[in-house]
Amino acid sequence: MPPTSTDLLQGTLDLLVLQTLSLEPMHGWGVAQRIQQVSNDALQIGQGSLYPALYRLEYKGWIKSEWGNSENNRRAKFYRLTAAGRKQLEHELRTWDRLSSAIGLVLGRVPEASR
Numbered sequence: 001m002p003p004t005s006t007d008l009l010q011g012t013l014d015l016l017v018l019q020t021l022s023l024e025p026m027h028g029w030g031v032a033q034r035i036q037q038v039s040n041d042a043l044q045i046g047q048g049s050l051y052p053a054l055y056r057l058e059y060k061g062w063i064k065s066e067w068g069n070s071e072n073n074r075r076a077k078f079y080r081l082t083a084a085g086r087k088q089l090e091h092e093l094r095t096w097d098r099l100s101s102a103i104g105l106v107l108g109r110v111p112e113a114s115r
Helices: 012-021 026-037 048-057 081-108
Strands: 061-069 073-083
Touching: 012 026, 012 061, 012 073, 012 081, 026 048, 026 073, 048 061, 048 073, 048 081, 073 081
Parallel strands: none
Antiparallel strands: 061 073
C-alpha cells in the first residue's frame, strides 16, 4: 500500500524539526529522513515544507546553521538547536501534551488509568 499524505497541524512541523535536531546537528535532508524513519514512513516531509520551516526556525533563533560536508562529501547546510531552541522545544512539548490529551478526551481515546 502506498504511503498516504498526512496533513500536519500548524506548528507540528516545527515541533518535529526541533525534536529531531535535539538529538544531533544534521542537514535538511537528514532531518526529513529521520522524521520519516522514526515515524515508520507515516510522516514524509517535502522540501516545500521543510526548508521554509528551517528558515523560519533559524530566523526565530531556535536553530543555527553552518556549512559543512555531508556523509557523501557534498557541501550541505547543517542545523543545530540553540539554547533558545531547547527552551522552545520544552514549551512545544508541554503544549503538545495538553493538546493531544484534550483531543483524546473528545475522541474517547483516553486510557482507562487516566480517567
